[in-house]
Amino acid sequence: MIKKSTKKADVLLFASPNNSADMRWFARFACGDPFIAFTAKGKRIAAITPLEIVRCRKESNFDIVLDMSEEMAKLRETQPEAGTPELIAALAERYKVNSFLVPPDFPSGLFVLLHKLGVKLEVGGTPFFPQRVIKTEEELEYIRAGNRASCAGFKAVEKILKESTIDKKGFLKYNGKTLTSEILRAAIEHACLDAGGINVEGVIAAGGDQGVDCHCAGFGPIRANELIVCDIFPLIAATGYFGDMTRTYLKGKASPEQKKLVNDVKKAHDAAIEKIKAGVAGVDVYRSTVEFFKDLGYETGYNDAGVPVGFFHGLGHGVGLNVHEAPNLGGRSLAAEKLRENMVVTVEPGLYYPGIGGCRIEDVVVVKKDGCELLSKHPYKWEIA
């Protein structure tokens, strides 16, 4: 049975904080390997290997940190074949927990084995920790730091494009080499690193029709007079929070179609930010952007080659310990959900047409009572001579 998570229920997680935003939020501790974490009698309890125990006791949010090896050794005196499920069952008994609420991504293998051992589990809703959706001042600052790392990437791109020259064939030359997406992405990654961010999910620096395939990272030479989509969403390793911004550039001279495309995306971007405030449904902001582009004559669908064109992705998504999390701006599934104060969302309208290219402009805002505030700040100048 699926149940909406409630603050009262005791929770059980088995995940790696580096792989699970819920675990990272619950543990407030970075760790690459999964471990046992649960609540009992209002306390946060972890069972973790000796390898992590010193850091965990020092850095984490747990009230009680158990040594998993010691616990397992004890358990195996009476149950030689005991493993993680048996240990969890024993801990549930010791701490008198009748039933655990587990996150929707709790591993099924463990779920089934615990069920066999008579440990009652209920699967919580999404978001599992509703508190994660409403950001604290501290979290807002972590997200700003993520976006500052994105901006460091944009500055690197702008510097390279400025210093690049255009050869007779229309390719860009930088430091005597042909400028490629790979060179741009490497420069972005180095710049983000210096700002404390790593691009765990990759970096997008895609020119021309590659930018139309809007999650294509970009490969090979960058050409003059083509739109270059740069989407940078670094993780700040120290906090676990992401930034997420996109700018679109062009080196050389833009065509009238390109100029119109970029200007209209920017207008849609401004209009969406105007609409965002507490009480508005995310899907309504999304729909107004869909209408906005439709009214300007932009068609969304599939071209003859079966390639999606137009505005075919959501308007935005929550950002925090995940680069994509609740709430959602778009996606009919969340039509009912109203934005609430201190929710954080990206605003990233985009248009994509083979031949003209792709344009996406993305910032991050925090929802406020009467509007929203930018958590990202970077110029929108896109034509670089």
Next chain:
Amino acid sequence: MIKKSTKKADVLLFASPNNSADMRWFARFACGDPFIAFTAKGKRIAAITPLEIVRCRKESNFDIVLDMSEEMAKLRETQPEAGTPELIAALAERYKVNSFLVPPDFPSGLFVLLHKLGVKLEVGGTPFFPQRVIKTEEELEYIRAGNRASCAGFKAVEKILKESTIDKKGFLKYNGKTLTSEILRAAIEHACLDAGGINVEGVIAAGGDQGVDCHCAGFGPIRANELIVCDIFPLIAATGYFGDMTRTYLKGKASPEQKKLVNDVKKAHDAAIEKIKAGVAGVDVYRSTVEFFKDLGYETGYNDAGVPVGFFHGLGHGVGLNVHEAPNLGGRSLAAEKLRENMVVTVEPGLYYPGIGGCRIEDVVVVKKDGCELLSKHPYKWEIA
């Protein structure tokens, strides 16, 4: 109903390739968001958003790539509230799959909902894809590349330590600044980036007693005459495969205790590599290392402060699309498992004592019929004048 995975059964995965090694292996495609993947009639089938569909059709390993939005829209004509579970149920019916084998980390929420919808699921064993444990020549080369990125990090550390001077207080000065773990880790990360690797799980460059807490990343000033543990396990973004190597350094002059510690760890490292070959149980190699250190008089356990000391972690672990995967060298749970040809494991004995410091030496080997071959190559010179 846990069942050993069999090649015959049809499998179902719902995960992000960037978060699930099984999905990355199955899809041969990098993607940040989870999507539906399954087998039917000997074909690999994906249902993915339009956002990823062009890349997925171009780059992935799937025979059939369905547009999740189109499929969902069709489904919602008759089931307005349909979501991922209903879509999976519909696809199971369309492709006439009676029962799916799902990986142990398949999300419980989806597992429960699919069960309610009458989709038969069995949870597979670990490893879910046994083929992943035996590496192909291509995979071995990917892991070598990961280790080359680690080596780039070591070279950066060695250069910095060589160029550093020791001030009166015993701190290291580099470029006029006090050398810190942060400076070393940043240099490692930049060097890895240039070798195609990102340190998604962090980098360890920990001096003195910080190196005793063997997953401490290292913070603050590095001192002369202290052991500096550098553990570098970069992900090669292009392939998804990891490298994993550790070297221990010291700038200045080592004490007799430090010299003995490092030399004994190196002897244990050599002895373990001598023992590794097809047919040997990983746990036996581990136990021989435990005995080796015991015979030399090194005590393993907890000191008065409750800090684990001695050789308190495993001898090694598999490496591939996960930095930690099967097989395991240590951990009684896998006592029965014998090493097989073309399995890949780290060999990383270590000793840790507050006051003396920590030392770990880690290389990666591929198991062969009559021994093993190094997949990592870097000198062991550790004392830097």
